[in-house]
Amino acid sequence: MAVLTTKATPAAISVVDRFRLSTAIFAGNAAALASRLAGKGSGASVRGQIITRLVPDAFSLLLQGRRVLSVSGTNGKTTTTHLLAAALRSGLGTDANRLVTNADGANLHYGIASALSQSRRADIAVLETDERVVSDMIAKARPELLVLLNFSRDQLDRHHEIKALGRSWRKALEAAGHDGPVIVANACDPLVVWSAGTAAKVIWVETDTVWHADGALCPACGELLIRIPAAGRDRWDCPGCELTQPAASYRVDGGTIVLPDGSAVSPNLQVPGSFNVSNAACALAAAVEFGVDVADALAGMHTVTAPAGRFATARFGETDARLLLAKNPAGWAEALPLAQSDPVVLAIDSVAADGKDVSWLWDVDYEQLAGRTVICTGPRAHDLAVRLAYAEVDHRIEGDLKAAIVGSGSAAVDVIATYTPFQAFLKMAGLR
Amino acid sequence: MKPVEIVLIYQSLLGIYGDRGNAMVLRKRLQWRGIDAVLTEVEPGDAVPADGAVYLLGGGEDAAQVSAVKGLKTDGHIFDAVEGGAVLFSVCAGFQIVGNTFTVGEHDEVIEGLGLLDVDTRRGDVRAVGEILSTWTKPDGTETLITGFENHGGFTTLGPAAKPLAKVEIGIGNANDATEGAVQGKVIGTYPHGPVLARNPELADHLLELALGHELAPLPNPELDELRRQRIAFVRKHGRG
Numbered sequence: 302m303a304v305l306t307t308k309a310t311p312a313a314i315s316v317v318d319r320f321r322l323s324t325a326i327f328a329g330n331a332a333a334l335a336s337r338l339a340g341k342g343s344g345a346s347v348r349g350q351i352i353t354r355l356v357p358d359a360f361s362l363l364l365q366g367r368r369v370l371s372v373s374g375t376n377g378k379t380t381t382t383h384l385l386a387a388a389l390r391s392g393l394g395t396d397a398n399r400l401v402t403n404a405d406g407a408n409l410h411y412g413i414a415s416a417l418s419q420s421r422r423a424d425i426a427v428l429e430t431d432e433r434v435v436s437d438m439i440a441k442a443r444p445e446l447l448v449l450l451n452f453s454r455d456q457l458d459r460h461h462e463i464k465a466l467g468r469s470w471r472k473a474l475e476a477a478g479h480d481g482p483v484i485v486a487n488a489c490d491p492l493v494v495w496s497a498g499t500a501a502k503v504i505w506v507e508t509d510t511v512w513h514a515d516g517a518l519c520p521a522c523g524e525l526l527i528r529i530p531a532a533g534r535d536r537w538d539c540p541g542c543e544l545t546q547p548a549a550s551y552r553v554d555g556g557t558i559v560l561p562d563g564s565a566v567s568p569n570l571q572v573p574g575s576f577n578v579s580n581a582a583c584a585l586a587a588a589v590e591f592g593v594d595v596a597d598a599l600a601g602m603h604t605v606t607a608p609a610g611r612f613a614t615a616r617f618g619e620t621d622a623r624l625l626l627a628k629n630p631a632g633w634a635e636a637l638p639l640a641q642s643d644p645v646v647l648a649i650d651s652v653a654a655d656g657k658d659v660s661w662l663w664d665v666d667y668e669q670l671a672g673r674t675v676i677c678t679g680p681r682a683h684d685l686a687v688r689l690a691y692a693e694v695d696h697r698i699e700g701d702l703k704a705a706i707v708g709s710g711s712a713a714v715d716v717i718a719t720y721t722p723f724q725a726f727l728k729m730a731g732l733r
Numbered sequence: 734m735k736p737v738e739i740v741l742i743y744q745s746l747l748g749i750y751g752d753r754g755n756a757m758v759l760r761k762r763l764q765w766r767g768i769d770a771v772l773t774e775v776e777p778g779d780a781v782p783a784d785g786a787v788y789l790l791g792g793g794e795d796a797a798q799v800s801a802v803k804g805l806k807t808d809g810h811i812f813d814a815v816e817g818g819a820v821l822f823s824v825c826a827g828f829q830i831v832g833n834t835f836t837v838g839e840h841d842e843v844i845e846g847l848g849l850l851d852v853d854t855r856r857g858d859v860r861a862v863g864e865i866l867s868t869w870t871k872p873d874g875t876e877t878l879i880t881g882f883e884n885h886g887g888f889t890t891l892g893p894a895a896k897p898l899a900k901v902e903i904g905i906g907n908a909n910d911a912t913e914g915a916v917q918g919k920v921i922g923t924y925p926h927g928p929v930l931a932r933n934p935e936l937a938d939h940l941l942e943l944a945l946g947h948e949l950a951p952l953p954n955p956e957l958d959e960l961r962r963q964r965i966a967f968v969r970k971h972g973r974g
């Protein structure tokens with residue numbers, strides 16, 4: 302177990318590199334400011350791009366001299382990163398400014414470099430990390446901890462094979478060997494378990510995973526996985542090889558988190574949904590491994606309300622809209638039960654950040670909305686409308702995002718949106 | 734009368750692109766016309782019914798293809814069903830496994846398919862990813878557009894017993910050779926997702942007519958007309974997207 306108060310080994314960066322970095326960050330900040338003034342968002346990505354253009358190894362240099370905790374997986378990265386950062390800050394107390402995090406959800410190389418560039422003295426970095434960046438993060442940052450939440454189908458027009466990312470993680474962990482990170486990982490997800498299989502040490506967390514559709518085959522040998530009935534929840538096992546659901550140290554049980562000593566704690570979260578209890582269990586396990594007291598960690602996690610705008614409520618005209626993000630079928634399976642308003646607003650787009658193929662609409666159980674009215678919005682509103690027609694769910698189309706909320710005729714609506722309309726809603730609400 | 738049975742095969746293996754939607758579309762289009770329909774979902778290890786009306790296979794990854802072929806061959810009923818005149822509609826990875834051979838893995842290992850369509854699939858020189866638009870000549874000789882989203886690394890070539898389903902206007906299709914899909918008796922393979930039967934109701938009704946042996950009245954749906962208009966306009970303006 303790590304000790305929270307341990308200071309990171311200072312970076313061994315030459316004076317020349319330090320100067321190059323400072324100059325690049327100065328230029329990046331100017332570009333970010335210009336981007337903000339032009340109303341083009343936070344400027345985090347632009348800042349990262351400028352810095353990286355001027356100092357190509359900025360990502361590596363900026364990671365040096367920090368104790369890194371990385372969070373990845375298909376869904377829940379942003380919220381879990383916020384929960385973990387809040388838990389650590391709580392543990393650090395008056396030293397909370399030792400911590401830097403990419404709170405805005407910008408989780409590729411540029412976004413991470415941008416966040417790090419703004420807190421060069423912070424020696425603890427809690428970094429949301431895109432699945433594609435994890436192997437690089439392991440190689441370059443030597444993280445102390447890596448949280449792996451889940452793996453499911455997502456933007457298949459870009460990620461053709463779900464398993465390919467896991468393969469890259471295995472390779473990176475193998476290369477890191479005993480110098481590699483301690484992994485906190487979801488024991489219920491076969492692909493996660495296989496991906497973490499080459500790590501030196503893993504702390505397993507049994508979660509409330511609702512999406513199992515991408516775990517039919519053993520990632521190691523291709524055999525059909527079987528589910529073994531067990532008290533609590535089923536366990537998965539491969540009849541063809543040794544891969545099996547590992548025994549967990551932490552376990553989600555109803556709304557509580559069962560700790561390694563068998564005692565249960567209530568996370569008392571302000572973010573909704575059982576999936577966030579699972580995220581909190583992973584964050585808690587990571588925080589404790591990093592040396593934070595359970596009580597401190599829980600107190601910190603309780604302060605998290607709307608990570609990067611997720612679950613935020615904003616007023617549009619006379620309507621209060623609660624904004625939920627769902628990026629893929631697993632995300633929709635989690636978000637849909639939370640959206641209880643009638644009407645409910647669903648916003649669909651299909652630019653690169655959303656995934657260009659919206660066939661996934663048919664993987665989502667929209668049938669559960671029967672009896673309510675859906676206002677379909679966003680550029681792919683008609684794809685959703687056709688899906689809802691076949692689900693026999695009442696709906697109407699309102700192409701304009703804001704009009705969909707304002708025209709709902711409701712004092713409060715729940716809104717679920719794919720990535721691009723979600724960001725547009727945040728911007729309209731002044732939340733980014 | 735026995736309900737019309739739609740058999741959705743191995744969704745846990747071949748269903749990663751919303752392929753379940755094709756089955757939902759077929760069932761609803763029967764029910765909306767007052768025809769009794771039942772959807773049977775078969776998973777590996779379950780017996781495949783031999784007397785279904787329409788069988789559906791969808792998209793999936795390499796290991797899933799190998800597993801699905803193994804399961805279907807061991808079960809064997811799909812061959813009886815096709816022999817008995819059932820409709821088999823297969824999409825993407827499903828299209829490939831219905832053929833004679835296809836390849837999997839980095840080293841392009843050749844796998845024997847079900848041999849129900851005279852096609853062979855090998856790794857293509859590009860991955861086909863994007864919107865696809867093709868022209869389908871219906872049995873009555875009239876033409877209609879098929880819109881969808883293709884995402885496949887395999888290129889499929891047709892043997893003499895199979896005929897192309899459609900002619901590609903925009904997109905890659907079978908092998909960047911202007912042909913899309915294959916038809917052999919009542920076995921049909923195609924690449925587009927969407928799901929393809931959701932975006933192309935005439936193709937959905939064609940499958941049902943093949944299964945029932947009689948024509949069906951159209952089901953007007955202005956939202957679906959508008960969706961088709963949008964997708965066709967998009968691909969003609971932006972190409973594959």
Ligand SMILES: [Zn+2]
Pocket residue numbers: 519520521522523524539540541542543544
């Ligand atoms: Zn196995």
